[in-house]
Amino acid sequence: MKAFVVMGAHEVAGGYLPHLLLGAYMVLLVWLCYLGYRKGKSTEEDYYLAGRGQGLLVSALTIMATMFSSAALLGIPGTVYRDGLAFVPFAMNLTVGGLGIYFLGTRMNRLGKARGYVTPADMIGEYYGGTSIRILAVSTGVLYVLPYVIMQIKAGGYLAERLFPDAPPIHVLGREFDMFDTGVWVLSLLTMAYVLVGGMRSVAWTDVVQGFLLLTGMLVAGLATVLYFQSQGGFFRAVSTLPPEALTMPGATGKWNPWMIFSICTIVALGAVIQPGQWMRFYAARSVKTLRQCALIFAVVLPTCFIFGIMVVALGARVEFPPAWKAPVDELQAAEAWHGDGDYAEGARVRYADGLFEAKGKVSSGQVFEPESWNPVQKLYPHEALGPEPSDTDKAVIVMTQLAVPEVFGAVFGSIVVTIILVAVLAASMSTADSNLHALSAVLTRDVYDRYVSPDASERQKTWFGRAVIVVATICAVALVEFSNESSGFNPLKLITQLMLLALSFCSQLLPVAIDVLFLNKGTQAGAVAGLSTGIAIVVLLNFFPEYSLGVTSVLHLCAVGVLANALVFILVSRFTRKVPGDRVEQFRRIIRGER
Amino acid sequence: MNSSRILTLLFAIATLMGTGPGLYLVGSPTEEGLAQSLLGVPALYAWVAFWFLVQAGIILMASHRFWVHRDEPAQ
Structure with missing residues (x-):
């Protein structure tokens, strides 16, 4: 290096x-x-x-x-x-x-x-x-x-x-x-x-x-x-x-x-x-x-x-x-050292030769460490010039700029x-x-x-x-x-991209109602309330307990899952509840068409 | 099909190819486990740059041919 x-x-x-x-x-x-x-x-x-x-x-x-x-x-x-x-x-x-x-x-x-x-609530609330x-x-x-x-x-x-x-x-x-x-x-x-x-x-x-x-x-x-x-x-x-x-x-x-x-x-x-x-x-x-x-x-x-x-x-x-790729330092320190006379259950973690390993299945005692029975536990750590923590990847542009620009421009x-x-x-x-x-x-x-x-x-x-x-x-x-900077036990989303996408997941929940007000005019008040509540609840739930998504959030982004559920509930509830008064809908349509 | 629908369809294709399942075509490693490349440029980068230029071109055309007529409100 x-x-x-x-x-x-x-x-x-x-x-x-x-x-x-x-x-x-x-x-x-x-x-x-x-x-x-x-x-x-x-x-x-x-x-x-x-x-x-x-x-x-x-x-x-x-x-x-x-x-x-x-x-x-x-x-x-x-x-x-x-x-x-x-x-x-x-x-x-x-x-x-x-x-x-x-x-x-x-x-x-x-x-x-x-x-x-x-x-935003002025428009949605009035409609x-x-x-x-x-x-x-x-x-x-x-x-x-x-x-x-x-x-x-x-x-x-x-x-x-x-x-x-x-x-x-x-x-x-x-x-x-x-x-x-x-x-x-x-x-x-x-x-x-x-x-x-x-x-x-x-x-x-x-x-x-x-x-x-x-x-x-x-x-x-x-x-x-x-x-x-x-x-x-x-x-x-x-x-x-x-x-x-x-x-x-x-x-x-x-x-x-x-x-x-x-x-x-x-x-x-x-x-x-x-x-x-x-x-x-x-x-x-x-x-x-x-x-x-x-x-x-x-x-x-x-x-x-x-x-x-x-x-x-x-x-x-x-x-x-x-x-x-390195073993996470705190998890490495917390793990017990591998010893040949122990039996390990599936998922057990051990420290061996500066590495952290997790048992693939039940591992019985043996004199030799068998790598094929263990999965290495690793995280991607940035280069030391960026910092010691995984979240220091966010400093990539700063460090690269400080290296390249003086060399190129003098x-x-x-x-x-x-x-x-x-x-x-x-x-x-x-x-x-x-x-x-x-x-x-x-x-x-x-x-x-x-x-x-x-x-x-x-x-x-x-x-x-x-x-x-x-x-x-x-x-x-x-x-x-x-x-969050001073407490090692409180680490709410250290990476900036994660914070950004979580924040956007919340504000995106207004998308179905915005599209309805501006284009479709088919939704109802009850449908909008039910849809928005569902979307917000899903984002909160799956952000803190991603295991409940049954793997969906590893394929689609959490925000999209929330918006899709929100839209589905909005459509379903709107079919069976009282419509927005026709004269109000017509007023909105006229303004959007630019008619005076 | 009128030209605004053709542009809409093209934009949808560019989005699917540049940011969606089209990425499977260039984003997967070769049989030897290597990344694909195109004239020395990593294929994934070239692919994204190409479909972005397609999208940008479509938006420029739509803006000048269709959107401009909706600027002024009807009387």
């Missing part, structure tokens, strides 16, 4: 370049936040939808930046690093997502403008009527937002560790903050501040800067990786030397069979474009034409950045920093590019965290506080309640990240 010296940007430049560029980025965000505050009006609609007048540039980049979370630059390439080419088709979910923006988003835009909707459906729509939003914000905040910690690896811990109020903690807190507090002050206008304007940084960062990092491998006979030649498990389906961990990828690239893709933050952006766009153009840019530009940009970096990292210019790419990772996290905090605030203010807690509240009171939601949600998310 080759020994690599992975350079941080500060080492290359030998100075304060990362501090300066990071500082400039943050000053720019504060300035945009101030502009958003100056231009905003103190009404609920302006705070949450920026006056429904967002043009093409802002809409396109805010939709892309909201979709581009830390998963785009850490989690997804981390999965490509771990599993190899089997996860590359994942990028094609974005073309289907682009279609979703056009077919679902343009209809939502017309309804939102005509009926004054702000949140079906009743309280239950609104509460369920709120629940999907809340269940979606928290894991999504958590994963963005974690990324801030990863990034700070890489940008300032030698920085000493900071002491505040008697507590020591290492670089991970500092990154987590700085990202959270800055994001919270500009969402609080400027609302949707600040969020969208900062998304423009962040989206531009992201697109550039992904493509430049991909280009640098391809150029880096020129000295080794070319990028594809290097990738072809990877072991077959990294070049074929279902990937190194055996998880990504074609049906699993297909379910993600169709159902999860459509679910992702109706996450609460995106749904509100469809209401906020100036016109249907704006959204049509956004859909086109989204469907073409984003997959390009993945397939020819960031996934290339991850594959390069797989070549230069190969992962290795020490000084390379260090600037590295820092910009690392700031792009930060931008990816912030742009998604801000959109989701903002959406959560809208959902809880509009659909809970305004409707059930204090219906007579003034616009000012509602805006302040929304701001309080942002503060509480941010603190909860930071607390969960810190707790």
Whole structure:
């Protein structure tokens, strides 16, 4: 195994370049936040939808930046690093997502403008009527937002560790903050501040800067990786030397069979474009034409950045920093050593010659260890340059960028590019965290506080309640990240991709009702409630107890299983329950057709 | 069949081939246990890139030929 010296940007430049560029980025965000505050009006609609007048540039980049979370630059390439080419088709979910923006988003835009909707529950609740459906729509939003914000905040910690690896811990109020903690807190507090002050206008304007940084960062990092491998006979030649498990389906961990990828690239893709933050952006766009153009840019530009940009970096990292199969350290220590005079039941685990083994069947005593009677127990661990834990695969892009870019672009210019790419990772996290905090605030203010807690509240009171939601949600998310980082017994989904897909599994449950409201108009209130409840229950149950899926979730993604069950119950119950009043259905159809 | 239906069908085929069961054609190892390759490029990567370009082309055509007429609301 080759020994690599992975350079941080500060080492290359030998100075304060990362501090300066990071500082400039943050000053720019504060300035945009101030502009958003100056231009905003103190009404609920302006705070949450920026006056429904967002043009093409802002809409396109805010939709892309909201979709581009830390998963785009850490989690997804981390999965490509771990599993190899089997996860590359994942990028094609974005073309289907682009279609979703056009077919679902343009209809939502017309309804939102005509009926004054702000949140997803406004539309669904008014169409079906009743309280239950609104509460369920709120629940999907809340269940979606928290894991999504958590994963963005974690990324801030990863990034700070890489940008300032030698920085000493900071002491505040008697507590020591290492670089991970500092990154987590700085990202959270800055994001919270500009969402609080400027609302949707600040969020969208900062998304423009962040989206531009992201697109550039992904493509430049991909280009640098391809150029880096020129000295080794070319990028594809290097990738072809990877072991077959990294070049074929279902990937190194055996998880990504074609049906699993297909379910993600169709159902999860459509679910992702109706996450609460995106749904509100469809209401906020100036016109249907704006959204049509956004859909086109989204469907073409984003997959390009993945397939020819960031996934290339991850594959390069797989070549230069190969992962290795090893026995899990804690399980190895817990297992008893093999001894020849023991009898072992099926599934018993023993330690033998630095390896961990599980008995295939009953194993009787014998003088010699017989490997054919035992299965090795191993996990894929990343190269030591990435970190000691399996979840450190998420750092593949950061490490590869720090290796390839200075070599390709030279020490000084390379260090600037590295820092910009690392700031792009930060931008990816912030742009998604801000959109989701903002959406959560809208959902809880509009659909809970305004409707059930204090219906007579003034616009000012509602805006302040929304701001309080942002503060509480941010603190909860930071607390969960810190707790999971410090406690070895609490490890809720350490991998960013897993967090992303779980979050999307919740928000995707609105897909059947959204399709019914926008296209079919066959469902009923009881059907929608029954379907949504089923979908949410299935996602929760199978996420914590996957054995109850009877193997279905190893073929189709959990999200798709939940949506399919949801749709089935929705159709069945709708056949036997009271229809939505005909005049309401006709009103909705007219608005969607664009009739005045 | 009109051209919008042809494009819809082509998009469905591209999705099935690029992200679905079509991946079995290039994603499985050869009899010797090696990965397939196409002109020196790993076959799985080339396959995904190709079907993405097909999808992108279809969306570009649909956007310019069909979607553009739905921009303005009917009176």
